[in-house]
Amino acid sequence: MKIKYILSVIAIVAFTQNSFAQYSQDAIRFSQTTTGSTSRIKAVGNAGTAVGGDLSNISGNPAGLGFFTRSEFSITPEYDASRSKSTYFGQAGTASRNSGNLNHAGLVIYNQLTKPAGADKNKGWLSVNYGVAFSRVSDFNQNIRYKGSNSTNSINSYFASQANDFGIDEGSLAGWAYDQQLIDTYTSGYGANNVGPTTQEAIINRTGGQSGIDFSIGGNYSNKLYLGLGLSFTDINYNSYGTFYEDGTLSVLEGPAPGTPTDRNFSSAYSQNQITKGTGFSARLGVIYKPTEAVRLGAVFTSPTFYNIDDIYYEGLSSKVGSNAQNDNESDDYRLNYNLRTPLKIAGGAAVFIKHFGFITGDVEYVDYSSAHLGSNPDYDADYRDNGEIKSLYKSAINAHIGAEARLTSFFLLRGGYGIQGDARKENGSDIKTTSGGIGLRFGSYYIDATYAHSTGRQNIFPYDIGSTSPSAALRNSNNNGYLTLGYRF
Template sequence: MKLKYLLSVIAIVALTQNSFAQYSQDAIRFSQTTTGSTSRIKAVGNAGTAIGGDLSNVTGNPAGLGFFTSSEFSITPEFNGAKTNSTYFGQSNSANSNKVNLNNAAVVIYNQLSKPRGADKSKGWLSVNYGVAYSRNSNFNQNIRYSGTNGSNSINSFFASQGNQYGIGSGSLAGWAYDQNLIDAYNLNTTPPSSEYRANNVGSTAQEAIINRTGGQSAVDFSIGGNYSNKLYLGLALSFTDLRYNSYSTFYEDGALSVLEGGIPANRDFTSAYSQNQLTQGTGFSARLGVIYKPTEAVRLGAVFTSPTFYNIDDIYYEGLASKVGNNNQIQNTSDDYQLNYNMRTPLKLAGGASVFIKSFGFITGDVEYVDYSKTRISSGNNYDADLLDNPDIKSLYKSAINAHIGAEARISSFFLLRGGYGIQGDARKDNGSDIKTVSGGVGLRFGAYYVDATYAHSSGTQNVFPYDIGNNNPAAMLKNTNNNGYLTLGYRF
């Protein structure tokens, strides 16, 4: 995150704040969500816009609540197995993270509307049903490790660039690097004479990054859906979101430095570790409007409008630099906590889909969703100017994307159902990333009023990450992220 609180009263804070990681990256991270749902909908590729009558409608298309003819409850725990394979300067590594979460829990209360005696009970408003659900909409749990030998540059070059841009004031990152002999002032052959800060590195450096991320986004939804003449179904939902994201990263280097000892240059081995830690939490609010229409008994057409989510976010960031040069003792510096409260607006979403039901044999369903991530906005405050870099970065680095899903369910018998699906989550980045593709499959078992659904989903995508920014020739690690998720839904109709 690039901490840019404009606190002019403390020079060191201002210097450090302009040096680091970007809120624009967090804004997009928090805008990319996948609605928590039942195992049934997960199995059909998360293509639930036009299905109706599933508890996922509480958190998806609320119009689907109008299909319920009885009350229902379900709970869906999830196993998430995340793996990140990395390639950095030709060297491969991998890291894993396994977590068990509650993905979805929902209840729908069926409310049949009364009709006057003698009225056609198949016409007009037939029912208005209510739903409440908890869902986990994104999972930030991830461990990343990459390493290799960099013969072109060093993170010390980044520290030097900070010194050239902001100086080496006491307590600044460049000041720490200067005090630890990682960078130095070199005279330039100019008129008048001048100098610049440069890295003291000699030869190649061994580099390694270790990143641990935890947290996620979850929501509590309150939905209402009505059935008009078994043809038109309308719904409204209000969603209250909770956000938690923690990131702990350390970048290590081993190599050699040219340092002055008694005024004479000498090459000495060194090790360094630069740590950045971020703790973020927030709350948000959004709304959804949904519709499903049945032109024939076998066909359902659905659409959902999801408003932007309006977040209020608290962020804490702190960093540290430690190094050991030659036989000298280790030197370590750490910052105070940099705290910021800000508001963020995610982009709105538009989704449309269709389902075709083949009598009692099952259905085929698909939907698409449009999201323009470049419309994400961060609000400036008294001590933070979001329009300085972050909002322009969002507009220039990110783009619109299409999320597409398709799936099918086959009723093998009255007891057993088989499902499969495929989904694509469009990449928000203009460069250095790929779509996330998911293949899923599952089964369903029916026991009268009780049911059990199980689903397995495998997703994968790639991205390039840059450990530091020196303008040109930035080193990049290529990451391939894969998730192997298992979902189990236990449900009861009453």
């Protein structure tokens, strides 16, 4: 198992105030986005590459805007219930979080092109339509909690490894641990003062998401070929607050020098907090072709997103040993501004329409997460560690979606779908699988679409890194999402 990859309780690990933090995990976190879409497209597994004529095309395949023959507006709020089940040294735990967001809102303006008198109105460029949308492309809201008895090692072993690597300078994490008697000097270097097993518990709270403003244009050529171009301006808002608690027994030196080893109960809390904000932009080029009236073939190329990111990280360590007073230390803010280039994406799909009865659609998307790249600057050497870890620890992935819509009556539609988001990690994770279903109601120019989606995935997280003996918690994550789209055609 490649323990070098640490999906830590927060996202980065600060070694000392004057060293660097680990940003490779953030690079992948901010690269794993989904296409913002309406409830209708969510219900069919988010397989919208070849469908066309849906406001999701503003944020997805802009060629689909060419199918509109009227202007249209919709808004899609979302309710998300996330749950994380953990197993840590055989002990089970659960944490949950509920949140509500605006998932998508879009407007398309239909612009029919004029034809000379006597010209065939079904040949040539028939319309060029414009769209603007807000879309939420990732959700970071999650609570995680795990607890267990560790008889193998302690987080104090991690503090000792930092002391051996970087020293115990004043204000450093290792220096705090030394001053608080969690570690001490031994013949072979710094080591943990632990005696026997420890009880460990981690509590992590994450909030935020990624959202974008999308501008798209799509044209219809002879009702056969549809071309589109889109631009997206994306924001990152990620907050993570976590504390790792440990209780056990230490052997500390007491009395006149050199001191007498004495066993004392101890409790400690190591906190890591991260606030990350950023802005970026990307472009999309899409096409949909109709070889027959019933078949649509679509493809979309999405450029890398180029981000400028501001990151703030701070940490703290507090402990109480025996009857001594509690010791508390907290760092200054570690601030860094850096650039991130996410991977490009290529997607292709097909949709088959069965007259007015509905359609079946599917698509696949390719993403090479190992191509994500962090930019170096005078304050940060991204090539020293992080870019190398991106290439060695992450891989390419396939995202696949399939779904169908059935028109049961003139005003009632039924939908279902299934999607797989491929895992970016070579180890310690799994694909995210989503099952979805929904209904649609049509009332003249107005419509309502409702969708339920259930997603599941697994991952292992490591609270601290001490090599091959690093402990890990196995997480089984699930999300239950509800979407409601209210739309109007005019």
